[in-house]
Amino acid sequence: MDTLVNVAHGFGVALLPINLLYCFIGVFIGTLVGVLPGIGPISAMSLLLPVTLSGTPESGIIMMAGIYYGSMYGGSTTSILVNIPGEAASVVTCIDGHQMAKQGRAGPALGISAFGSFAAGTFALIALMLVAPKLASVAIAFGPAEYFSLMVLGLVVLTFLTQGSMPKALLMACIGVVLGLVGLDSITAQPRLTFGRMELIDGIGLVPVVMGLFGVAEVLLNTEQAIKRDIINTKITHLLPTRKDWKASAGPVGRGTVLGFFLGILPGGGAVVASFASYALEKRLSKTPERFGHGAIEGVAGPESANNAAAGGAFIPLMTLGIPPNVVMALLLGAFVIHGLQPGPLLITQNPGLFWGIVASMYIGNVMLLILNLPMIGMWVQLLKLPYNILFPLIILFTILGVYCSSNNVFDVYVMIAFGIIGYFMRKLGFEPAPLVLAFVLGPMMENNLRKSLILSQGDLWTFVQRPISGACLAFALVLLIAPLLPALRKKRELVALDEGA
Amino acid sequence: MNNDTNVKLRLSNSELWGGLIGLALGGFVIWSGLKLRLGTINDPGSGYVLFYTGILMCVFASAIIVSAITEGGPTLASRWENVRWSKPLLLIACLIAFSLALEPLGFLLSSIPLMLLLLRLIDPVRWTLAVPIAVLVPVCMWWVLKRLLLIQLPSGLFGIG
Numbered sequence: 001m002d003t004l005v006n007v008a009h010g011f012g013v014a015l016l017p018i019n020l021l022y023c024f025i026g027v028f029i030g031t032l033v034g035v036l037p038g039i040g041p042i043s044a045m046s047l048l049l050p051v052t053l054s055g056t057p058e059s060g061i062i063m064m065a066g067i068y069y070g071s072m073y074g075g076s077t078t079s080i081l082v083n084i085p086g087e088a089a090s091v092v093t094c095i096d097g098h099q100m101a102k103q104g105r106a107g108p109a110l111g112i113s114a115f116g117s118f119a120a121g122t123f124a125l126i127a128l129m130l131v132a133p134k135l136a137s138v139a140i141a142f143g144p145a146e147y148f149s150l151m152v153l154g155l156v157v158l159t160f161l162t163q164g165s166m167p168k169a170l171l172m173a174c175i176g177v178v179l180g181l182v183g184l185d186s187i188t189a190q191p192r193l194t195f196g197r198m199e200l201i202d203g204i205g206l207v208p209v210v211m212g213l214f215g216v217a218e219v220l221l222n223t224e225q226a227i228k229r230d231i232i233n234t235k236i237t238h239l240l241p242t243r244k245d246w247k248a249s250a251g252p253v254g255r256g257t258v259l260g261f262f263l264g265i266l267p268g269g270g271a272v273v274a275s276f277a278s279y280a281l282e283k284r285l286s287k288t289p290e291r292f293g294h295g296a297i298e299g300v301a302g303p304e305s306a307n308n309a310a311a312g313g314a315f316i317p318l319m320t321l322g323i324p325p326n327v328v329m330a331l332l333l334g335a336f337v338i339h340g341l342q343p344g345p346l347l348i349t350q351n352p353g354l355f356w357g358i359v360a361s362m363y364i365g366n367v368m369l370l371i372l373n374l375p376m377i378g379m380w381v382q383l384l385k386l387p388y389n390i391l392f393p394l395i396i397l398f399t400i401l402g403v404y405c406s407s408n409n410v411f412d413v414y415v416m417i418a419f420g421i422i423g424y425f426m427r428k429l430g431f432e433p434a435p436l437v438l439a440f441v442l443g444p445m446m447e448n449n450l451r452k453s454l455i456l457s458q459g460d461l462w463t464f465v466q467r468p469i470s471g472a473c474l475a476f477a478l479v480l481l482i483a484p485l486l487p488a489l490r491k492k493r494e495l496v497a498l499d500e501g502a
Numbered sequence: 503m504n505n506d507t508n509v510k511l512r513l514s515n516s517e518l519w520g521g522l523i524g525l526a527l528g529g530f531v532i533w534s535g536l537k538l539r540l541g542t543i544n545d546p547g548s549g550y551v552l553f554y555t556g557i558l559m560c561v562f563a564s565a566i567i568v569s570a571i572t573e574g575g576p577t578l579a580s581r582w583e584n585v586r587w588s589k590p591l592l593l594i595a596c597l598i599a600f601s602l603a604l605e606p607l608g609f610l611l612s613s614i615p616l617m618l619l620l621l622r623l624i625d626p627v628r629w630t631l632a633v634p635i636a637v638l639v640p641v642c643m644w645w646v647l648k649r650l651l652l653i654q655l656p657s658g659l660f661g662i663g
Binding site: 170175192401454 | 516517519520524527528531534538542543544545546547548549550551552555556558559562563565566569581582585586587589590593594597598600601604605613616617620621624625626627631635636639640643647653654655656
């Protein structure tokens, strides 16, 4: 009953005209960046982070969340029609989605992707409503040791799933922690690694780091090759899947939804892992696995549902524990912090309007996306024809303006350009930026919780092992760290490893 | 893999360089941690986490170096094989020039040439399209930010913008 009252309260907040407008802007921009290859939700969210300052916390966070789940929808359009993933979570959709489009079945592919995403998004929201308050009440009992160990686990999971060698990913995570510690020490107020620059006293900003590593570096990588687009030019019809398509897709949508939701909750996991896992599961369960890769609708329905369910699930660790499970959620945490809010176990009780408003707005956003993605598909196709040589200078200009507006400081533009160049060379040498960014956000929190636990336990390191939740997290992290040393597990890791930064 | 893409114990091994850079950074972080004071385990100081993170960095960097020596790795040159390596370099040069010009010239006088260069140098867009885009987009953005959102953009020594 309480949940229903809270949901009604949430809809009261989400249906305010200003919040509806921000929700629409969020899902529209999300779909736009999802559709456009070369710019993803991370770049768009960091670009718009300063805009959230102008409104209420609800409006800003509703918009940011809209960009995230909107991009999951939009990414499939580019994968299906152009065979270039609009964003990383849609990589798998290219395999069968584009084959379906080539066979003249672009409509059903886009249709099942939109309906599957809607069903998955709805399930994830209902589960979020039911799970989050329960988890938050448990999380109140968490001490600094539990928080520290959970963050360690999150980082290790992400490094485990990142493409390339694990020592490289772990080195990136360590660099991220160090960068996060630049500025005044929160306990002793001593400046650290500031090199005498006043601009670094408050630390390095999240926006220039993310925009540099993901926005500028991505553009630098894209300019290396002439992007050829194999756009399906035929008129897209029959967006409503046939009964046969529905029958074939029902199972993959259901399984993808449940799998995606749980993978989304895991720290370090997320939409990309979920879509790959769902594709692998459907191929394994199929009686005719040879159809996969040649236009099997199950290969579109499963991963698209999984990545949307994961996008919903990823809100749980952020909202209930205050721990972002991936880079996108780290940016959302940034939006909370800008408004002086700390997501965590007390958020739901102290700010019920905010929590339930965001959840309700996500449902409204899902409905908006269904409307945006089906009747307006022609518009998105036209947008795909915008050549990259015109698009990338605009992306560069918007990133410069986005960074400058976030702090009104030219120094941040220099930082962004520097991180863009560093990010480009890092990627060329096979170092992925995702662990660095997550560690950059988690670093100060990890340090704070580590120092607090050591002070509270009077220097007893066993406190991390003796507390059950903390001990379990560290044990799991240890297993993942050792796993790549075992040949069988190493092979498995290589199969699921992904390029989060794409 | 051929000799160019999988080399052992050669200075051109890109993995080796990646590891060495990591090792140097780790050494610097350890030194910074020590300089900031480690404190004790009961009361960790400002350099405590930095110091141990630096040690971890050295460990992971050493693992990369060992793997580069024992398993080999692609050469630096092979990382830029079959790609238009000059294009990102041009873009980097443009961005550095822009960052140097931004404060003295201001937003408008630095971003219009930047846009023009990007539109013409990488994958050339025809002049009739490049010039209007390079002028109109920064001017429109400047107008929206300055007039509508009241955000002050750098106006430079000439006070333009």
